[in-house]
Amino acid sequence: MAITDSTANRYTALDPDVRLMLRVRDDDAQAFEELVRRYQQRLIGVLEHLVRGKDMAEDLAQEVFLRVFRARKNYKPGAKFSTWLFTIANNVASNALRNRARRKEVDVSTVMGPQREGNPLDEMLAAASGLMPARQLDKLERAEIVQLAVEALNDRQRMALLLAKFEGLSYEEIAQVMQLSPQAVKSLLSRARRNLKDLLRPYMEEGSSPDDPGAA
Amino acid sequence: MTELDPHDHYAEDAELEELVAYLDGELESERATRVEERLATDPAYRTRLRELARTWEMLDHLPQSSVSEHFTETTVELVAVQAEKDLRTQQVAVVRKQQSVRLVLAMVAVVSCLAGFGLIWSWQQRGERRFLRDLPIIEELDMYRVADSVDFLQSLEERGLFTENEEIHDGDL
Numbered sequence: 337m338a339i340t341d342s343t344a345n346r347y348t349a350l351d352p353d354v355r356l357m358l359r360v361r362d363d364d365a366q367a368f369e370e371l372v373r374r375y376q377q378r379l380i381g382v383l384e385h386l387v388r389g390k391d392m393a394e395d396l397a398q399e400v401f402l403r404v405f406r407a408r409k410n411y412k413p414g415a416k417f418s419t420w421l422f423t424i425a426n427n428v429a430s431n432a433l434r435n436r437a438r439r440k441e442v443d444v445s446t447v448m449g450p451q452r453e454g455n456p457l458d459e460m461l462a463a464a465s466g467l468m469p470a471r472q473l474d475k476l477e478r479a480e481i482v483q484l485a486v487e488a489l490n491d492r493q494r495m496a497l498l499l500a501k502f503e504g505l506s507y508e509e510i511a512q513v514m515q516l517s518p519q520a521v522k523s524l525l526s527r528a529r530r531n532l533k534d535l536l537r538p539y540m541e542e543g544s545s546p547d548d549p550g551a552a
Numbered sequence: 553m554t555e556l557d558p559h560d561h562y563a564e565d566a567e568l569e570e571l572v573a574y575l576d577g578e579l580e581s582e583r584a585t586r587v588e589e590r591l592a593t594d595p596a597y598r599t600r601l602r603e604l605a606r607t608w609e610m611l612d613h614l615p616q617s618s619v620s621e622h623f624t625e626t627t628v629e630l631v632a633v634q635a636e637k638d639l640r641t642q643q644v645a646v647v648r649k650q651q652s653v654r655l656v657l658a659m660v661a662v663v664s665c666l667a668g669f670g671l672i673w674s675w676q677q678r679g680e681r682r683f684l685r686d687l688p689i690i691e692e693l694d695m696y697r698v699a700d701s702v703d704f705l706q707s708l709e710e711r712g713l714f715t716e717n718e719e720i721h722d723g724d725l
Contacts, residue, residue: 381616385614406638507578522569530568
């Protein structure tokens with residue numbers, strides 16, 4: 337869809353990162369470096385949870401920034417800069433995950449690698465059952481359990497969840513990033529939240545109200 | 553445990569979507585008010601909301617990723633190198649395009665020259681072809697001049713006189 341001048345003007349006025357990107361369009365190298373600095377942590381954070389691996393996440397983040405740079409001459413702001421950036425990141429990550437699935441690579445370095453047989457949720461529950469949910473978990477254990485639960489989600493649920501939780505994107509923005517309808521994002525996020533809830537229920541902290549029948 | 557029928561599943565999904573959207577601040581005010589009214593009176597509904605909210609909070613425990621020390625520098629360098637490569641590729645493409653245009657122009661010029669030469673040659677040959685066509689008449693011109701009329705010549709042709717002459721000429725050849 338073509339971006340109108342009024343839309344472009346609106347985002348230019350609202351979003352300082354859009355203005356930075358417009359300077360990148362005019363071959364301002366410092367503006368590009370500033371954008372990298374501003375977004376590297378957030379981008380790698382999302383990509384790392386998405387592709388499970390820091391090195392790969394950094395490689396993909398560089399690919400994203402390279403695409404941003406290559407696209408600079410045709411850049412016209414039709415959304416917040418972060419939405420545009422994460423749309424590129426989603427495409428890059430989807431391609432990488434697809435290629436990895438095609439090559440059938442098995443990551444043996446992780447405890448629960450990405451290539452699992454059967455239902456990942458069932459396997460997650462089975463794995464989690466050995467971690468003694470009744471006792472108090474330390475910080476590292478909790479982090480590991482939450483990470484395993486997030487990894488047990490499918491790629492699309494994980495992406496939507498990460499964008500909503502850590503990027504604070506609205507359903508409309510997530511829909512734009514993932515090329516879905518807002519209603520599809522709503523369903524995707526509710527399924528992701530239910531799956532997470534089922535996985536993490538045994539580890540939820542004490543303190544729920546006594547009349548709470550679902551509490552552990 | 554009894555299985556839920558499809559309508560119950562649908563209602564459960566719709567309720568879940570509504571609660572999640574409420575937590576995410578994505579419900580219109582009218583529907584948000586309805587959710588709040590139900591939350592005030594339905595403990596089970598409240599529990600579901602609390603569980604979802606607590607699950608969401610647990611995501612804060614996800615390990616924070618760190619960025620390699622020189623990520624910014626290496627990224628900017630990588631992009632600079634790639635940009636230079638892209639520029640060189642573009643320049644090569646431009647040179648190739650220019651070469652292609654020159655080659656096409658040269659070919660057009662050669663074809664035009666050949667076509668012009670052909671036309672001129674053909675035009676020059678036209679006079680000679682006319683001469684060749686009229687040669688039999690020129691050869692017999694003295695004889696034709698003796699005749700007084702075209703009717704007389706036609707009657708001679710009907711008798712086969714010219715044919716014999718041609719046969720004689722063919723024999724000479």
